[in-house]
Amino acid sequence: MKAGPSQEEIRRHNLGTLLRHVHIDGALSRAVLADRMGLNRSTILGLVSDLASAGLVREELPRDTGRAGRPSLVVRSEHDRAYVLAFDVGVDRLTAARVGLGGVFLDRREAALSAGHRGVGEVTEVLAGFAGELTDSARPGTVCVGVGAAVRGLVREPDGLVRAAFHFDWEDEEFGEDLTRRLDLGLPVAVGNEASLGALAEHLRGAGTGCQELLYLHGDIGIGGGVISGGRLLGGDAGYGGEVGHLVVNPRGGRPCGCGARGCLEAEAGERALLEGARRDPSATGREAVRAVVEAADRGDIAARAALHDVGDWLGIGVASLVNVLNPRTVVFGGTLREVFLGAAAQIRSRINTHALTPAREHLRLRVGELGDNAALIGAAELAFSRILDGPLEALAHAGPTPEPRGRR
Amino acid sequence: MKAGPSQEEIRRHNLGTLLRHVHIDGALSRAVLADRMGLNRSTILGLVSDLASAGLVREELPRDTGRAGRPSLVVRSEHDRAYVLAFDVGVDRLTAARVGLGGVFLDRREAALSAGHRGVGEVTEVLAGFAGELTDSARPGTVCVGVGAAVRGLVREPDGLVRAAFHFDWEDEEFGEDLTRRLDLGLPVAVGNEASLGALAEHLRGAGTGCQELLYLHGDIGIGGGVISGGRLLGGDAGYGGEVGHLVVNPRGGRPCGCGARGCLEAEAGERALLEGARRDPSATGREAVRAVVEAADRGDIAARAALHDVGDWLGIGVASLVNVLNPRTVVFGGTLREVFLGAAAQIRSRINTHALTPAREHLRLRVGELGDNAALIGAAELAFSRILDGPLEALAHAGPTPEPRGRR
Missing domain, CATH: 3.30.420.40 (ATPase, nucleotide binding domain)
Incomplete structure (x- = not known):
């Protein structure tokens, strides 16, 4: 039991909120962040410094201010330090992407999905193969902080059981658990309905911003x-x-x-x-x-x-x-x-x-x-980013050291 | 600008949350409150003490514990210190009530509403008359901390403009502002749609608890x-x-x-x-x-x-x-x-x-x-209680001294 939120909890919350702002909105000055978060500039400075030390953000000159004089630095998320894996189980194709902070697509795989090969086992096997390729191609020093997947079916919260996917003949399939097991990344796969994730994506990064x-x-x-x-x-x-x-x-x-x-x-x-x-x-x-x-x-x-x-x-x-x-x-x-x-x-x-x-x-x-055909995939990535946006330093610590690419093991 | 929530803000939030628990759930022991709010017992003791000094809660022996031994005290809201006025503009009747903390109906007025007398001015006049009677009957030392009204129409947030009430032939009527003016209590009337407020009431105090x-x-x-x-x-x-x-x-x-x-x-x-x-x-x-x-x-x-x-x-x-x-x-x-x-x-x-x-x-x-025919009225009362549940001591201070009954002026 505790007497209100601790300083540490407040700091974690603030770190997450700051990272969320630059993750969604791109480069923002410290002054804008201070204003949005209702915090003073020295607090913002401390938060930015912590996130920069962790490699999650950097400060740089804005690309083009359109104003004369010395421009203020802006805070930008580092898309190459922490990434998520996002999957979309489409009607006729499987898509996977490695997505960096800021929603930057770093790498991508895709395969056609024919009608005879829509079993859960077959699907998760292909996705796990993609995941291996995508993590192998990641730069050393980068870490995977979350995994999200979109499926065309009714998905139970919070465990990702796919109750019914009419066009796949799936019924009560443990898709999320199966994929988590096959990926073996020490991270649970967050599963969502594709249209719900599409809604989330258009809300955060598309027509509904x-x-x-x-x-x-x-x-x-x-x-x-x-x-x-x-x-x-x-x-x-x-x-x-x-x-x-x-x-x-x-x-x-x-x-x-x-x-x-x-x-x-x-x-x-x-x-x-x-x-x-x-x-x-x-x-x-x-x-x-x-x-x-x-x-x-x-x-x-x-x-x-x-x-x-x-x-x-x-x-x-x-x-x-x-x-x-x-x-x-x-x-x-x-x-x-x-x-x-x-x-x-x-x-x-x-x-x-x-x-x-x-x-x-x-x-x-x-x-x-x-967002076209990428809406569900972008939404799956945002679902996967939830953890690092809730507690950036904890998520990095949990992700542990970068695994060696499999070829070198 | 500030560096996170201040101690004062945290305390206000905690006072409101504690009051909300006993307002909705009735008598609760300090141990249960500590558990629900994630606070330690000494913090709860301090909060209860503040609210008790303001006359908003009291501690007493539980009515019947069904257990042997000395029972723990329970915290209960005082329904006679702070009250709200709630109105329901029904299809064929007008209802008004004075409702104390804990949702206790302290007094009530009702009048039939005939088809020819549904103009906004006529309705607010009747309601203002009820309000006068209800505040007059309040015990000295009690204060009105909010006013809520339910109407059968589309109500615009946050100003309470009634955009359309088909069964009343109301269109863009400034019902909330008109009633606020007539009541002259220094409190804005919060207006809501009757079925939305019925939903709120059944959620808080009825079939959907x-x-x-x-x-x-x-x-x-x-x-x-x-x-x-x-x-x-x-x-x-x-x-x-x-x-x-x-x-x-x-x-x-x-x-x-x-x-x-x-x-x-x-x-x-x-x-x-x-x-x-x-x-x-x-x-x-x-x-x-x-x-x-x-x-x-x-x-x-x-x-x-x-x-x-x-x-x-x-x-x-x-x-x-x-x-x-x-x-x-x-x-x-x-x-x-x-x-x-x-x-x-x-x-x-x-x-x-x-x-x-x-x-x-x-x-x-x-x-x-x-909740039967009282659902909308109860919902209107809950809408009116929002202010005191957001900041109990501030709402009391804002309510000021109890007005003398009109007869004695």
Whole structure:
């Protein structure tokens, strides 16, 4: 038991907060940091000095101030001292990256994922192989401080059990534990739903930067989503929050959905509905297929126009419902919903105007994702950075010495 | 600028936190408080002593420990030193209460509100009259530390402008400012949406006690709602969050809604839909009318059964959508939805089972509200208590000396 937070706890918190500011916002002067954190400059100086000694930040001249006179130094995160590993288990590809502080992609691996090879064991084996290559390529003296992974399924907090991934036929798979074991880095793999992590990424580094109330919708073979409320990811009771693809928009006579129900937003406005409506081959999914429908609609193809109109209708109705319940400031359309939004914005807006309450929608911004196919991977990296941003020096100490590259062992 | 929180800030925070514990949970021993707050016993002793000197808590023997031996003293809030005024602008009545720390109702006023007298000026005049009577009846030495009001409309944060109250024909009404002016207590009136405040009340003192992820649905002439996420009320960008009555469940061919759209949950599952479906006089709304339909359905009245079945269907579909998006632990049915839930629970559950994802619903609890028609009033009181729970001694100092009852001036 203790009498309030100790000096040490306050210092750890302040170190983490300072590192978070430069990690997210890039180079910041000490004066700006002092102002943002409500601390005096000598305290900031001490914190910067500690982080610089640990190799996590450096001070340097700003790149271009645009002002005359001697510019102030800025504090910048060192992207080459502490890194995380981030993984994205996509519908048809596996991606891995080594990401440095500041969100800098240092190295990257990718492999196609064919339908017959989506077992958890096969997936984690490929990812572990990537991890070995990525850590081998790290400069000596750099350390891995976290691992994060995005999966297209319902992920239980806090243990990363994948309860259901409809498009993978996964059910209650111990993906997080399995990957942790295979990587053997002494760090637990933090697992999150891909659309929730996409929401986090667009909130921190994309179309929703600075916005504390954000709704993210992600389209690929299904429709996923993530809600940022009060600046935090809304996980709900066990981490399953944000499944906007299973908002019921057409319960009576709607299309069957992969989840077993009917009339879900995903069933009415997902890729399959669009491609079928446009009389395309519904098995040829993905961004190119969606883009082809949007382009055909632009050229006047009647089936494509009708399909895009319908999908825009359902999407607008779904977003309107969510605007009434969540009152977000920004809605971001990511994945293939980016293309759908660009092709059906008028229809989507019209439905929102009909169905969302005026006060709830009057300051609403509709945006397309800025991070493209990297959103989930960037979100996984941010999940992995949590530990070092909570206690920078402790995370470094825990990470221990840099392992020798495997070739030299 | 400062170097971290000062001792004074830490102490203020700790005083507020301790007061909040006994305010919400009733009598607690110092040992329990020390454990909950992570502070040592001598710090707790000092905090209790400060609060006791201010007259906000007292220490006493527990009422019944059920154990042999000398029992430990417990700390209890004094409900007669600091109070708040709480108002509820209901569909057909105005309610006001003087509420002491610990949520104790000390006094109460109520008046019917007829359709022709729902102007903001008329409403605030009645409420100000109640406030005068309630403060006059307060014991000398007690002080008013906050005022809160619940209204059936979309309330803008933080200024309490009522943007729209469909059932009152209010639009952009400065209700909060008007009431603040009329009360002239030197305290701003904090205004909230009635269902959001009902959610807060059921979360703190009702069916959702201890639950950090709660969805509350409130039925009266419409359907309102409130979402507790991470233990906090989800307000969204401007405070309009939680409007679950305008979730779109039947967009194609649905019933017209008061908001101007079609197929909202409120239109399909609200009182009017139930009464019309049961072939009752739809103008005779309210709890008795709803209860009569449920009882008629119980007796086998075919129209009543069909109406209750339909309403249960839509309600279940709406809740399923919300479960997928929010992953709440508990759903609470309040207002007249209490009666609807009791009459249609099987139908509601069946639709949730069909439309909500298994992981999101497997630990879901469906409950009826425990606070009845007082939910919004209790929530308004809790809103008004925020200030004293943030800084107890500062709030008392700000409240100043007890005003003399008006009769004695």
